[in-house]
Amino acid sequence: MSRLAHRFTELKNANRRALIPYITAGDPNPEATLHLMHALVESGADVIELGVPFSDPMADGPVIQAACERALVHGIGLRDVLGLVRRFRETDGRTPVVLMGYLNPIEVMGADAFAEAAAQAGVDGVLTVDLPPEEGSALLTALRARGLDAIFLIAPTTTAARIARVAAVSGGFLYYVSLKGVTGSASLDVDAVAEKLALIRQQTTLPVGVGFGIRDARSAAAVARVADAVVIGSAVIRLIETHASDEAAMLAAVRGLMGEIRAALDSATV
Amino acid sequence: MSPSPEKKPLQQMPDPQGHYGVYGGCFVAETLMGPLEELQAAYAHYRNDPDFMAEFEKDMAHYVGRPSPIYHAERWSRELGGAQIWLKREDLNHTGSHKINNAIGQALLAKRMGKTRIIAETGAGQHGVASATVAARLGLECVVYMGADDVERQKPNVYRMKLLGATVVPVTSGTRTLKDALNEAMRDWVTNIDNTFYIIGTVAGPHPYPAMVRDFQRIIGVEARRQMLEMTGRLPDALVACVGGGSNAIGLFHAFLDDEGVAMYGAEAGGDGVATGRHAAPLTAGRPGVLHGNRTYLMEDDNGQIIGTHSISAGLDYPGVGPEHAWLKDIGRVCYEGITDAEALRGFHDLIRYEGIIPALESSHALAKASQLARELAPDRNILVSLSGRGDKDINTVARIEGIEL
Structure with missing residues (x-):
């Protein structure tokens, strides 16, 4: 069983929701990551x-655009990101790590070389934002051959027929984009999310995570009532940005936010 | 979008999923997949709808002023001492460039699809002006994204768009030029997908944009082929067009692709010279990758990050290029070369001084390439150049480079 599947099984048995924070590798610098x-x-x-x-x-x-720009100042590339995962794995062999990014850095490295290096480094899943399943056969084959999960997005605009197509090639979990827009957008309609999640669950037994637009304990708790996992990105990145020059304060602020959201998730599912 | 039966082999691209060989395709986030499928279906329907095509053709004739003339640049040709240079005068179109052909086509489609708001990205401002123009005429809200640096260097066009009622949003992320404007327009589109139509200005982006934009620009070559036959009794020996994203170039080339005797040249922005790295010539010096929804040649570093480009011309200052051009390069049908800023400026001045026509800096790259070719060919040879836009918008830029205060 993959690390991701194992983690979701554990959580399900404990009736807990997964908390999945997103950070950009190299922001504000590779060591801090x-x-x-x-x-x-x-x-x-x-x-x-x-x-x-x-x-x-x-x-x-x-x-997240600004986070990318702060990271790229250090010249960090895909191989460096894999190096960070490898170092993380030296002391943490249990927490699944999912890479989220865009296709071009993988194209330059080559699908096979990337999948091989990612598996070696201890990566568990890969979400390539601008790679729909229709264009993804080379990468999908390469990931599968190394036991890595390909994670895909489902959006409010995704039709029922497409949900089935996307779910069929997905591994690990499905990531539902809770709104029409970009990451870090303002509002999220929990009723609409619940409705779409019901539709998604008709097509798959994979766990379903929800992201885009979750910014605090309250919105996280609301989503936790309907989703298996809550992804929180821009809210974490904002704290990193605010404390970019003071790592101790950054870590404390991030721990604080995470603690609040963890508590809210756990009380929402009691 | 099945190819019509009378089309010849090289004109049959793309495949139903938008691929030109290994290039093109549809590389976007999931939220855009549904809307792109909807657009594909709408476009496939309306391109075969006689009412839609009649409206497009009527606008081309009475609003744009088509067919645009072919002009024999006799004095300049004589001065160069070689082949004859003929200009396809897209600069005489309403709004001053070829961009209006595509803007009208897509805006008519937007209207039929029930969209009330259009957005566009623009580099030199020509596509922004064309979109704002059509929006004014059709009563649509219009938002134009433009790199903050381009807003600075194309002030007359920014003011034109504002006069036309458009909102111009300066984009300050990334390299503050055309590619960043495209990113920002995509972000707007994904957020306002229900009421908004994104009019992409060039033959790039996810399927069906490269094919749709080409089809609306194809009229350039269809007219030119007929006009050259009428005026010279034969097809031209060579075609030349500038290539940024490549919409005027594919518009000119497409109708000639299967005419084996017609050589084709694409002039990319060579900037300070391709060897210096300061340029915008992905076909000449880049490599394949994926950006803005399609696989194509890109300017990128070893990590796959898109790198900053440089060109004197805002309209060519883009790190990618339309996927059909990438394919035409690989199969050897079209020859793509970098033309430096300095060479383009010489072409700009030559056309003004010998023919009394002020060309856009973008088109000046094609003129420079044509003048090189003309010198190599005999006087009985004909070179047809796409004069894609007029240069009034560029006089501030040229004056500044030459140290003249206006």
Whole structure:
């Protein structure tokens, strides 16, 4: 069983929801990313979504765009991100790590070389934002051959027929984009999310996570009532941005937010 | 979108999923997949709808002023001492460039699809002006995204768009030029998908945009082929067009692709020279990758990050290129070369001084390439150049480079 499947089974047995924080690798610097990853686990993360910085993050809002720009100042590339995962794995063999990013850095490395290096480094899943299943056969084959999960997005605009197609090639979990918009957008309609999740669950037995637009304990708790996992990105990145020059304060702030959300998730599912 | 039966082999691209060989395709986030499928279906329907095509053709004739003339640049040709240069005068179109052809086509489609708001990205401002123009005429809300640096260097066009009632949003992320404007327009589209139509200005982006934009621009070559036959009794020996995203180039080339005797040249922005790295010539010096919804040649670093480009011309200052051009390069049908800023400026001045026509800096790259070719060919040879836009918008830029205060 993959690390992701194992983690979701554990959570299901305990009737808990997964908390999945997102950070951009290299923001504000590569060393801080490693410290942040451990701090996230210590403060309640079940899975870490590690962003691979890209110069043109089309699906992201201004907060994650700025995080990419801060990371790219250090010249961090996909191989460096895999190096961070490898170092994380030296002391954490249990927490699944999902890479989230755009296709071009993988294209340059080559699907096979990337999948091989990612598996070696201890990556568990790969979410490539701008790679729909229709275009993804080469990468999908390469990931599957190494036991890595390909994670895909489902959006409010995804039709029932497409949900089935996407679910059929997905592994690990499905990531439902809770609104039409970019990451870090303002509002989220929990009723609409619940309705769509019911539709998704008709097509798959995979766990379903919800992201985009979850910013605090309250919105996280609301989503936890209907989803298996809650992804929180821009809210974490904002704290990293605010405390970019003071790592101790950054780690404390991130732990604080994570603690609140963890508590809210756990009380929502009691 | 099945290819019509009379089309010849090289004109049959793309495949139903929008691929030109290994290039093109549809590489976008899931939220856009549904809307793109909807657009594909709408476009497949209306391109075969006689009412829609009649409305498009009527606008081309009475609003744009088509067919645009072909002009024999006799004095300049004589000065160069070689082949004859002929200009396809897209600069004489309403709004001053070829961009209006596509803007009208897509805006008519937007209207039929019930969209009330259009957005566009623009580099030099020509596509922004064309979109704002059509929006004014059709009573649609219009928002144009433009790199903050381009807003600065294309002030007259920014003011034109505002006069036309459009909102111009300066984009300050990334490299503050055309690629960043495209990112921002995509973000707007994904957020306002229900009422908004995104009019992409070039033959790039996810399927069906590269094919749809080409089809609306194809009229350039269809007219030019007929006009050249009428005026010279034969097909031209060579075609030349500038290539940023490549919409005027594919518009000119497409009708000639299966005419084996017609050589084709695409002039990319060579900036300070392709060897310096400061340029915007992905076909000449880039490599394949995925950006803005399609696989194509890109300017990127070893990590797959898109790198900053440089060109004197805002309209060519883009790190990618339409996927059909990538395919035409690989199969060897079209020859793509970098033309430097300095060479383009010489083409700009030559056309003004010998023919009394002020060309856009974008088109000046094609003129420079044509002048090189003309010198190599005999006087009985004909070179047809796409004069894609007029240069009034560029006089501030040229004056500044030459140290002249206006």
